[in-house]
Each structure stands twice: as C-alpha cells, then as structure tokens.
Amino acid sequence: MVQPITEERAHTLTEHLPPYSVILHNDESHSMEYVVQALVKSVPELSTERAVEIMMEAHTSDRALVVSCPLERAELYRDRLRTFGLGVTIEKV
Numbered sequence: 001m002v003q004p005i006t007e008e009r010a011h012t013l014t015e016h017l018p019p020y021s022v023i024l025h026n027d028e029s030h031s032m033e034y035v036v037q038a039l040v041k042s043v044p045e046l047s048t049e050r051a052v053e054i055m056m057e058a059h060t061s062d063r064a065l066v067v068s069c070p071l072e073r074a075e076l077y078r079d080r081l082r083t084f085g086l087g088v089t090i091e092k093v
Contacts, residue, residue: 042080
C-alpha cells in the first residue's frame with residue numbers, strides 16, 4: 001500500500017535527499033535549436049516547450065534553472081548536458 005506524502009514525510013525525504021538545482025548557463029557557441037534538443041535528450045521530464053523557455057531564460061539572463069532534484073540525478077543531468085558541450089552547474093537549494 002502506498003502511503004500518502006504528508007508534510008512530515010516530505011520533510012524527512014528532503015532531509016535524506018536534499019534538492020539540488022541544475023543550472024544551464026548561456027551558450028554563445030551553439031544554436032538555440034541545438035540547446036533545446038540537448039535539453040530534451042538529457043532531461044526526460046522536459047517537454048520541448050519547457051526546454052525552449054529554459055533556453056530563452058539562459059540566453060537573456062545568462063543562466064536558467066533546468067530542474068531541481070536529488071544530487072545523484074542532478075549530477076546525471078549535468079553530465080549528460082555537458083556531453084553536448086553546454087555550460088551546466090549544480091547548486092544546493
């Protein structure tokens with residue numbers, strides 16, 4: 001039986017798996033289309049529309065939040081995006 005996530009349980013989960021932000025930095029050496037494709041291929045939960053929004057935010061603000069998730073997944077997404085030559089970092093939330 002699946003237990004509902006109560007506020008107390010969510011707090012416990014956050015203590016054990018604190019969230020990290022995956023940050024995309026502005027990219028002057030790749031096309032906007034390339035960045036969107038890299039985001040969609042690297043982060044499965046992103047739609048193309050959301051990837052476009054992230055790319056535009058990074059383009060206009062020099063950085064954009066891609067996703068917040070536990071450290072291990074954040075490192076995976078960072079590494080995947082870096083294989084496309086993109087500037088990506090992770091930060092503890």
